[in-house]
């Protein structure tokens with residue numbers, strides 16, 4: 001397990017802190033992703049856990065060991081922490097074979113020759129590279145090179161794996177395939193994994209839990225479905241997937257008036273500053289009347305068929321354009337009236353961003 005408590009990190013000479021009070025706990029065997037835009041402090045947090053950066057204040061525990069504590073003056077060096085790491089750049093050694101690359105960390109640790117051989121064979125088997133053990137590392141594809149880097153992390157048999165954008169150098173198709181492989185591997189071995197990415201889909205598909213970061217802070221935390229279906233901040237709603245956000249003008253009980261129409265919430269609207277909805281949650285029809293709650297009228301501007309779905313753009317009475325994802329089988333007539341239904345159970349009430357900081 002990993003536990004970070006109130007970590008702050010200000011780089012020397014920097015005007016602002018890059019990590020601002022990050023607290024995060026990973027249970028044994030849990031896969032947690034730090035997700036957020038470029039520069040939000042994901043890598044700085046991960047490198048602090050790895051011992052590659054020294055936080056200004058806070059504490060970090062890995063398993064039973066406190067590896068950093070600013071008050072007690074503890075800073076365990078990277079090599080003495082029970083961790084393995086996989087980075088975006090594979091950092092494999094070109095002059096070595098696959099097998100030599102994977103064996104390297106164990107040779108440094110002065111493990112016996114027989115033990116090294118057994119561990120390396122096992123790690124290569126797990127990543128599906130058993131047959132390429134004697135091949136030169138330069139004669140590998142990008143995906144195979146990343147598998148070598150993963151095997152080299154597995155071979156250490158530590159309980160915790162830290163991964164920083166490990167798939168982002170791969171092309172889209174390979175990335176999708178490796179994503180599932182990597183999660184299965186980490187789950188099979190039972191590793192506790194802390195994973196950094198700015199890719200929303202990757203975070204949703206891989207993680208048991210996501211910690212969403214912005215400007216050095218964790219702003220939301222939850223399972224992928226909690227974060228996607230019930231975000232609590234505007235940042236969370238718009239960063240993790242597409243969302244239409246409507247600003248609340250007036251609220252009374254469960255009824256509220258937004259800048260684009262009236263909505264009925266399933267909860268009290270107190271403190272709700274915006275309401276968001278996913279494009280796939282909006283139901284568009286061209287036949288019915290506009291009656292009942294959460295039904296808005298508009299005009300269909302465009303409908304683009306993309307196989308799995310249709311991407312609609314609908315202009316509301318006030319001029320606001322809304323994106324809707326509709327099933328591929330419904331027929332739509334461009335320029336004609338449309339009714340949009342915003343189902344109550346799919347509305348995402350959001351607090352004002354300033355209230356969450």
Ligand SMILES: Nc1ncnc2c1ncn2[C@@H]1O[C@H](COP(=O)(O)OP(=O)(O)OP(=O)(O)O)[C@@H](O)[C@H]1O
Nearest residue numbers: 011014018036037038039040041042043044045198
């Ligand atoms: N060694 C350093 N010295 C000074 N500032 C740094 C250093 N490393 C990172 N920073 C700054 O700290 C902030 C957080 O950077 P960090 O790399 O942790 O973000 P990130 O979320 O991982 O971004 P990315 O996805 O682009 O890697 C950024 O403003 C960055 O410029």
